[in-house]
Amino acid sequence: MKKTYKIEVDCANCANKMEDAARKVPGVRSATVNFMALKMIVEFEDGADIPAVMKEVAARCKKVESDCEIYL
Amino acid sequence: MNKKQKKMLARILAAALLMGALLLIPEGAVDRIPLFLLWLIPYGIIGWDILLKAGKGILNRQVFDENFLMAVATLGALAIGLLKTGDYVEAVAVMLFYQIGELFQSYAVGKSRRNISALMDIRPDFARVETPEGTEEKDPEEVPAGSIIQVRPGEKVPIDGIVEEGTSALNTAALTGESVPRDVKEGDEVISGCVNMSGLLRIRTTREFGESTVSRILELVENASSLKSRSENFISRFAKYYTPAVVLGAAALAVLPPLVRTLFMGLAPEWEDWIYRALTFLVISCPCALVISIPLTFFAGIGGAGKAGILVKGSVWLEELSRTGTVVFDKTGTLTVGEFEVAGVHHSPLAEEDLLEYAALAEYSSSHPIAASIRRACTRPLDPKRISHVEEISGNGVVVRIDGKEVAAGSARLMSRLGIPCSECHTAGTVVHMAIDGSYAGHILIADRIKPGAKEAVAALKASGVRETVMLTGDRDAVARQVAEQLDLDQVYGDLLPEDKVSLLEELMKSRHPKEVLAFVGDGINDAPVLTRADLGIAMGAMGSDAAIEAADVVLMDDNPMKIAKAIRISRKCMAIVRENIAFALGVKAVCLVLGAVGIANMWLAVFADVGVMVLAVLNAIRALFAGRD
Numbered sequence: 282m283k284k285t286y287k288i289e290v291d292c293a294n295c296a297n298k299m300e301d302a303a304r305k306v307p308g309v310r311s312a313t314v315n316f317m318a319l320k321m322i323v324e325f326e327d328g329a330d331i332p333a334v335m336k337e338v339a340a341r342c343k344k345v346e347s348d349c350e351i352y353l
Numbered sequence: 354m355n356k357k358q359k360k361m362l363a364r365i366l367a368a369a370l371l372m373g374a375l376l377l378i379p380e381g382a383v384d385r386i387p388l389f390l391l392w393l394i395p396y397g398i399i400g401w402d403i404l405l406k407a408g409k410g411i412l413n414r415q416v417f418d419e420n421f422l423m424a425v426a427t428l429g430a431l432a433i434g435l436l437k438t439g440d441y442v443e444a445v446a447v448m449l450f451y452q453i454g455e456l457f458q459s460y461a462v463g464k465s466r467r468n469i470s471a472l473m474d475i476r477p478d479f480a481r482v483e484t485p486e487g488t489e490e491k492d493p494e495e496v497p498a499g500s501i502i503q504v505r506p507g508e509k510v511p512i513d514g515i516v517e518e519g520t521s522a523l524n525t526a527a528l529t530g531e532s533v534p535r536d537v538k539e540g541d542e543v544i545s546g547c548v549n550m551s552g553l554l555r556i557r558t559t560r561e562f563g564e565s566t567v568s569r570i571l572e573l574v575e576n577a578s579s580l581k582s583r584s585e586n587f588i589s590r591f592a593k594y595y596t597p598a599v600v601l602g603a604a605a606l607a608v609l610p611p612l613v614r615t616l617f618m619g620l621a622p623e624w625e626d627w628i629y630r631a632l633t634f635l636v637i638s639c640p641c642a643l644v645i646s647i648p649l650t651f652f653a654g655i656g657g658a659g660k661a662g663i664l665v666k667g668s669v670w671l672e673e674l675s676r677t678g679t680v681v682f683d684k685t686g687t688l689t690v691g692e693f694e695v696a697g698v699h700h701s702p703l704a705e706e707d708l709l710e711y712a713a714l715a716e717y718s719s720s721h722p723i724a725a726s727i728r729r730a731c732t733r734p735l736d737p738k739r740i741s742h743v744e745e746i747s748g749n750g751v752v753v754r755i756d757g758k759e760v761a762a763g764s765a766r767l768m769s770r771l772g773i774p775c776s777e778c779h780t781a782g783t784v785v786h787m788a789i790d791g792s793y794a795g796h797i798l799i800a801d802r803i804k805p806g807a808k809e810a811v812a813a814l815k816a817s818g819v820r821e822t823v824m825l826t827g828d829r830d831a832v833a834r835q836v837a838e839q840l841d842l843d844q845v846y847g848d849l850l851p852e853d854k855v856s857l858l859e860e861l862m863k864s865r866h867p868k869e870v871l872a873f874v875g876d877g878i879n880d881a882p883v884l885t886r887a888d889l890g891i892a893m894g895a896m897g898s899d900a901a902i903e904a905a906d907v908v909l910m911d912d913n914p915m916k917i918a919k920a921i922r923i924s925r926k927c928m929a930i931v932r933e934n935i936a937f938a939l940g941v942k943a944v945c946l947v948l949g950a951v952g953i954a955n956m957w958l959a960v961f962a963d964v965g966v967m968v969l970a971v972l973n974a975i976r977a978l979f980a981g982r983d
Contacts, residue, residue: 291459293648297581297589316652317466344413347406 282325286335289319289350299349302341308334321351354460361456365449368399372445385439392431392441400427400448417596419641423451425600426635429628430956437625443956447636454964458645458971465653465978475527475546475567477511483555493562504554510547513565514556516540521554523547528570529911530662530981546570570910573664573902582672584931588647592640599638606950607631626952633949636959642938646970647931653977654927661981662910663920670906673889674924678869680819680917681861683854683883684826684836686876687893688914689801693722693783695730700776701787701795706733712787712797714740715753715762723783723799746770750785761788768793782832800832803839806915811840813918817925820869823861825854827879854883862888874917877901891917919981926980934970941966 290296296316303312303321308329313322323338325331332353339351354362372395383391400423407424410416430444479490483501493511496502501517504510510523522534528546537543543556545567562568581589607630611622651668658665665671685691698705713731716724717740728735742754749770750763761771768775768786773793778784782800786793811822823844826833833847846857858873865871873880873887877900884890884904892905894912902908909916945962948954954962 291455292462292645293652294589294644297585297648316648317470317656319466344409345415347409 282327282329282331284323284325284331286321286323287319287352288314288321289352290314290316290346291348295346295349298345299342302345303338306334306337306341309338312338355463358456358460358463361452364398365452365456368395368445368449371395371398372442372449376442385435388439389431389435389441392434392445396427396431396441396445396448399445399452400424403448403451404428417600419639419644422596422600422635422639423448426632429632429635433625433629433632447956447960450960450964454641454967457968458649461971461975462649462652465656465975468656468978475509476571477509477545477567480511480562481505481508493565496558496562498558498561500558502556502558504549504556506549506551506553508549510543510545510549510554510556511565511567512556512558512562513543513545513560514558515542516554517557518555519552521552522550524550525911528566528662529913530660531911531913569902570664573666573908582651582668584672584928584935585648585651585668588643588935592644595638595640599635603631603634603638606634630949630952633954633956633959634946636956637942637945637949637954637962639963641963642942642967642970643935645967646934646938646974649971650927650930650934650974650977653975654923654930654980657978657981658920658923661916661919661923663916663923663981664908664910665920665924666906666908670889671924671927673870674872674907674921675928676868676870677819677872677889677921679821679823679861679865679871680814681823681825681858681871681873681887682842683873683875683880684824684828684833685801686912687874688807688824688840689803689836691801691876693726693799693801695726695797696782696800697780697798699778699796699798700793703789703794706731708787708795709797710735711755711760711789711794712762712785714755715751715760718743719751723785726799727785727797758790762786780835801828801836803836804912804914806913808840810914810918811842813915814921817918817921819921821865825849825857825883827851827854851879851882854880855886858883858886872917874914875901876912877904891920923980927977930973930977934973937973938966938970 290299293316296314299321300312300314303309303323308326310324310326315322323335325334335353339353342349342351375391375395403420403423406420410418410421427444427448430447431441434441434444477493480493480496481488481503482491482496483503488503496512502512502514516537516539518539520536520538522536523543524534525547526532527548534550545565607628611624611627614620615622651671654671655665655668665674682688695709698708701708709727709731710733713728713735716727717735717737739755740753744752746752746763746767750761750767752759752761754760761767762785765775765786768788771788773788773791775786775793775796778796778798780798782798784796784798786796788794814822821844822842824833824837824842825846827849828847830847833845837845849857862871870888872889872891873883874891874893875884876893877884881900881904884892884901889907890905891907891909892901893909907920909920941962945954945958949959
């Protein structure tokens with residue numbers, strides 16, 4: 282299951298930080314942040330509770346880069 | 354500027370004005386503590402978010418980042434001011450300039466993003482579908498294949514299809530980076546994403562929107578893998594160790610020399626002097642110039658390449674592209690057009706036109722591409738009533754009666770079967786021998802055409818530093834050699850089966866220079882496994898095959914071989930910028946760090962070493978956006 286989310290982030294390095302943070306969330310198989318398109322593409326593990334996983338992704342991203350925003 | 358940036362600009366202006374006003378207060382007019390509190394106002398306005406982020410970082414165990422360095426340095430400078438010097442300008446100025454640098458960076462990123470995304474703005478808003486009552490504007494996603502749509506001048510073609518009616522010129526610049534318009538007429542295939550420039554077109558859609566070129570390209574752009582380049586990985590690993598290291602270094606600089614002075618040398622410790630030096634050291638060593646500019650360079654480079662019709666699927670591939678030392682081509686569709694055409698008529702006692710007419714009639718019902726090329730070459734109208742008694746001799750040719758004459762057309766084997774001596778052709782290509790009423794009537798040479806610009810493309814590759822060019826093909830060895838000679842290729846391998854190509858490529862990869870990269874260029878027909886296997890797979894003609902787009906690391910939007918050299922040039926320029934930025938930032942910082950440690954540099958120089966270097970590095974990174982311009 283793959284989903285794309287719109288994000289808001291200021292610098293290319295912050296986007297990298299968000300990507301690393303998102304990848305470490307349980308239930309996320311892979312995560313890619315496209316800085317150019319300002320999009321985050323998340324692939325979920327089978328049977329993952331997507332809203333809950335994304336909430337965690339957003340929280341962890343906020344931790345590493347408080348200036349970022351994920352539009353769920 | 355967006356809302357966030359405007360807010361930041363307002364904060365910067367407010368803090369700068371307040372700072373100016375406070376500097377006008379004559380010395381001694383305000384007491385120590387009230388003066389300190391007054392200075393805290395501009396400091397708070399400009400720096401509260403940095404302090405907050407630094408605090409959050411500590412709570413989240415992400416201690417050592419830029420915010421932490423800035424917070425410690427400025428708070429320390431304020432403390433020295435309060436306890437000793439009564440000078441608070443530097444603390445506020447460091448914060449102020451840091452924020453100006455950040456604002457500048459975010460503005461530059463936004464600007465280049467708009468620059469790139471405007472060109473990638475190929476998504477059509479609607480499709481004008483014909484209905485019995487007239488036309489209706491629909492969401493392209495809701496239009497089934499086989500519908501008739503209208504595209505007016507100035508509009509984008511929303512879905513792939515075939516022109517039913519009308520002629521026009523199409524602008525493909527958004528897709529291919531080429532500005533030469535393409536003329537289309539009835540029966541021509543049109544791809545979505547082109548802009549109709551002159552006449553009204555009625556198009557029968559051949560695909561749904563989801564499978565149309567536009568959707569596939571947008572998907573490719575948005576899902577480009579995020580494989581990081583070695584340079585980026587280096588910088589993030591570097592920052593991980595570097596920042597704690599400079600914090601430790603600064604701590605040592607603040608504590609050790611005063612201790613040594615009092616304990617061993619019997620001198621005054623001069624604490625505030627050494628602490629000031631340590632704080633300067635902290636500001637100088639902030640790694641933002643590197644951390645920000647390196648990913649930005651790749652971002653801009655990939656964007657610049659996209660504008661030129663070259664899609665790079667991740668920064669690591671841009672880096673690999675710059676190290677290309679060997680380019681291996683597939684022949685058909687890459688260096689040659691992939692369409693057969695008659696290249697000559699030899700040894701014929703008949704007029705060329707007459708022989709072609711006989712051949713075209715003989716091959717009248719065959720669907721083979723060679724037969725089709727002969728029919729295309731014949732300019733006279735063909736009347737099938739003249740043909741009788743068609744006898745196909747499998748794999749060898751055909752014997753037919755035309756106007757009562759027995760005409761044989763086929764390979765040399767067919768001729769020997771019929772007992773007719775034939776002359777060999779010395780030029781490379783596919784040969785169709787002809788015999789009329791049992792006597793030899795010459796042969797027709799059919800060859801694939803070399804793409805216009807292929808020779809220049811090979812020369813451009815050499816000029817951009819590629820050492821070796823190789824061609825692989827399933828075609829006959831003689832044909833391969835002739836093409837290779839015309840194009841000045843270094844090595845050529847013909848008569849290959851698709852699986853031979855993979856093993857041969859592996860051989861070539863073994864013998865290449867270990868620091869160089871072997872790139873394979875193909876059109877994705879039969880060569881997707883080779884594209885995957887090569888160090889770097891370059892697919893030509895994104896309009897073509899899905900398999901190629903999937904397998905390749907770099908996708909050229911059109912099938913112009915010149916784009917390969919251009920892609921390499923763009924990547925080399927990007928890597929040069931990356932190296933410049935690393936060397937420049939580390940160099941300036943190293944010099945300033947030494948000056949700071951021995952006490953020559955003050956906070957003002959430190960601000961330049963941090964913010965100044967960052968601004969210059971960002972400006973340099975943005976240049977990568979224009980790397981595709983010639």
